[in-house]
Amino acid sequence: MAIRQIRILGDPILTKKCKEIREVNDKVVQLVDDMLETMYEADGVGLAAPQVGILKRLVVIDIGDGPLVMINPRILEFSGSQTGDEGCLSYPGKAGVVTRPNYIRAAYTAEDGEEYEIEAEELLARAICHELDHLDGHMYVEKVEGGIHDAEYEEKK
Ligand code: NI
Numbered sequence: 094m095a096i097r098q099i100r101i102l103g104d105p106i107l108t109k110k111c112k113e114i115r116e117v118n119d120k121v122v123q124l125v126d127d128m129l130e131t132m133y134e135a136d137g138v139g140l141a142a143p144q145v146g147i148l149k150r151l152v153v154i155d156i157g158d159g160p161l162v163m164i165n166p167r168i169l170e171f172s173g174s175q176t177g178d179e180g181c182l183s184y185p186g187k188a189g190v191v192t193r194p195n196y197i198r199a200a201y202t203a204e205d206g207e208e209y210e211i212e213a214e215e216l217l218a219r220a221i222c223h224e225l226d227h228l229d230g231h232m233y234v235e236k237v238e239g240g241i242h243d244a245e246y247e248e249k250k
Pocket of ligand 1: 183223
């Protein structure tokens, strides 16, 4: 595994649309491992492949319940809304208020090459929506209500 360099807001790669992954091969598995290591090292809850410079439809998420790897993820259904602070590893130290669906149902391919569906609410729904936006070249800063502010310092536990 290896830590990959996280691209920062302003890098044009973060505005590009990502391509579907046709086959879950060794290279994809290696990328997944590197992205997880990079996300954990940066204390993030999610990371999308374009954030490490790879224009493929792949995200990794861990809101504290263990890693969720989503290859070619699609949102099938969403409902409700939640409004709250959001941050991004590509815009370190900053946060802003974004409204997202409170519930989503999504389909994706996992590392084993099989198709799965997931239902998510609250923080996990927010994280999935945030990461999927990256795959189409969008960042939360485009959706912020009321401006960007400094993220509150949280002591590591
Ligand atoms: Ni992000």
